[in-house]
Amino acid sequence: MADTQDLLGRLPAAGPTRAANRRKVLLAVAIRPGTQADIAHRTLLSQATVSAAVRELAETGLVPGVKERGKIVLSPVNDVGVGVHLGTNHTTVVARSLDADFDQVALRVSSEGVSRGWRRALPEVRHMIDEAIAETGRRRSDVFSLGVAVPRMINPRTGDFTQPILPPWREGDDPAGDLGAWLGARAFIDNDANLGALAERTYGTREHAETVVYVKASTGIGAGIIVHNSVLRGHGGMAGEIGHFTVDPNGAVCQCGGRGCLETVIGADALIAQAGGARARNGAPVPETLEEVIAAANAQDAVCMRVIHDAGRVLGQSLAQLCNLLNPDLVVVGGRLAQCQLFLEGCREYLRRFALPGAVAESSDFVLASSELGTWAEAQGALILGLRGMEHVGSDA
Incomplete structure (x- = not known):
C-alpha cells in the first residue's frame, strides 16, 4: 500500500502532455473505476491516449491492470x-x-x-x-x-x-x-x-447523458448544469441560479434584493409560512421546519399536501423555461423536497404543460427523475x- 499522499508522487517524469494525460486518467479512475471507453468519455481523451496512460500507470503499480468486465481500478493506497x-x-x-x-x-x-x-x-x-x-x-x-x-x-x-x-x-x-x-x-x-x-452525472445510471440539470430544492432553490461533462458556471459563477428567477413581480422581497424570486415562493421559509398560516386558522399545530411540512404531506395532511404539490407545480413551470432554453437529456430533482412524491408529481405536471413538447417528450429520451444519491449528492x-x-x-x- 502506498505511503500517505504518495498517489501522484509515484508518477515518473514525462513530457508535459503525457504527464498531464496520465494524471487526468489516474484521477478519473480514483473518482470512479471504469472501462477505457468510460475513462475516455469522462476525460475527453482518445481511447488510444487512455490506453497508453493505463499501461504507464500499471508499470508504476498504481493500476493493477484490467479487472472484471474490463474495468480499470486503483491499486490499494492510503490516500x-x-x-x-x-x-x-x-x-x-x-x-x-x-x-x-x-x-x-x-x-x-x-x-x-x-x-x-x-x-x-x-x-x-x-x-x-x-x-x-x-x-x-x-x-x-x-x-x-x-x-x-x-x-x-x-x-x-x-x-x-x-x-x-x-x-x-x-x-x-x-x-x-x-x-x-x-x-x-x-x-x-x-x-x-x-x-x-456533477455527482448525479458521474455516479448515476445515465453517465453518458449530454446535458444534465440538477435542481436542489430545499431551504433554497438552485440548479447545476452539466454540458459535455463540464459544469456550466458562467463568468461569475451565477449560472443555474433559478432560485432567483422572477415568478411574481409584485411578490415578496428576496434576500438577494430582488422581488418575487422563485425562492420566495417555494423556498423552505415560504412553504412553512403557507402551511402555518392555514393551520393556525383551525387551531392545528403549526409546522416549524420544512421536514415537518414534508412529513405532514406524506401523512396525508390536506394543507401540507396542497402546499407541497403547488410548490412542485411552480418549480415545474420554471423548469419548463429552462428546458426550452437548454433542451437537456436529464433533469434530476434533489434536496429535501424531492423526498415527497407529491412535489415531483406537481413538477412533472407543469413541466409538461409549459415546456415545448419536443423538449420533454419521452420519445426523445428526456427523463425527469428524483436524485439517485439522495441528500448526500x-x-x-x-x-x-x-x-x-x-x-x-x-x-x-
Whole structure:
C-alpha cells in the first residue's frame, strides 16, 4: 500500500502532455473505476491516449491492470478523498479511501448547518471530518483532496463568494481555506447545486447523458448544469441560479434584493409560512421546519399536501423555461423536497404543460427523475471536485 499522499508522487517524469494525460486518467479512475471507453468519455481523451496512460500507470503499480468486465481500478493506497456539504440547516461529510468504490464512503450528517455563522459551525465540521476519516481506517494526514459545497454562488476564477455575499455567509468567510489549512490539503469550493449535478452525472445510471440539470430544492432553490461533462458556471459563477428567477413581480422581497424570486415562493421559509398560516386558522399545530411540512404531506395532511404539490407545480413551470432554453437529456430533482412524491408529481405536471413538447417528450429520451444519491449528492460532488482540482496541483509536467 502506498505511503500517505504518495498517489501522484509515484508518477515518473514525462513530457508535459503525457504527464498531464496520465494524471487526468489516474484521477478519473480514483473518482470512479471504469472501462477505457468510460475513462475516455469522462476525460475527453482518445481511447488510444487512455490506453497508453493505463499501461504507464500499471508499470508504476498504481493500476493493477484490467479487472472484471474490463474495468480499470486503483491499486490499494492510503490516500483519502473528503467531500463536505455546508448547508444552511444541515452539514454532510463523506470520506472515502480512493481505492474503494464511490458508494463505500464514511458518512456523517448533522442537523446543524451554517445558519448560526461559519465560525460557530467550524469546530463541529472539523469533528465530523475527523470521525469520517477515522471510519475509513486512515488518518487526517492521509487526506489527499478536499471539496466543499455551499448553497451560494462561487466565482470559478477566484474561488471566492460572488457578490453580493448572502447570509448566513459574511465578508471574509473562507470555508475551503479554513478546512484546507487545518487538513494540510488543497481545498476546492463550488455551489452545491453544481456539485449535485456533477455527482448525479458521474455516479448515476445515465453517465453518458449530454446535458444534465440538477435542481436542489430545499431551504433554497438552485440548479447545476452539466454540458459535455463540464459544469456550466458562467463568468461569475451565477449560472443555474433559478432560485432567483422572477415568478411574481409584485411578490415578496428576496434576500438577494430582488422581488418575487422563485425562492420566495417555494423556498423552505415560504412553504412553512403557507402551511402555518392555514393551520393556525383551525387551531392545528403549526409546522416549524420544512421536514415537518414534508412529513405532514406524506401523512396525508390536506394543507401540507396542497402546499407541497403547488410548490412542485411552480418549480415545474420554471423548469419548463429552462428546458426550452437548454433542451437537456436529464433533469434530476434533489434536496429535501424531492423526498415527497407529491412535489415531483406537481413538477412533472407543469413541466409538461409549459415546456415545448419536443423538449420533454419521452420519445426523445428526456427523463425527469428524483436524485439517485439522495441528500448526500452534494457532498459526493464535493469529493469529485476535490479530486478533479488535483489535476493541476503540483503537476509533474
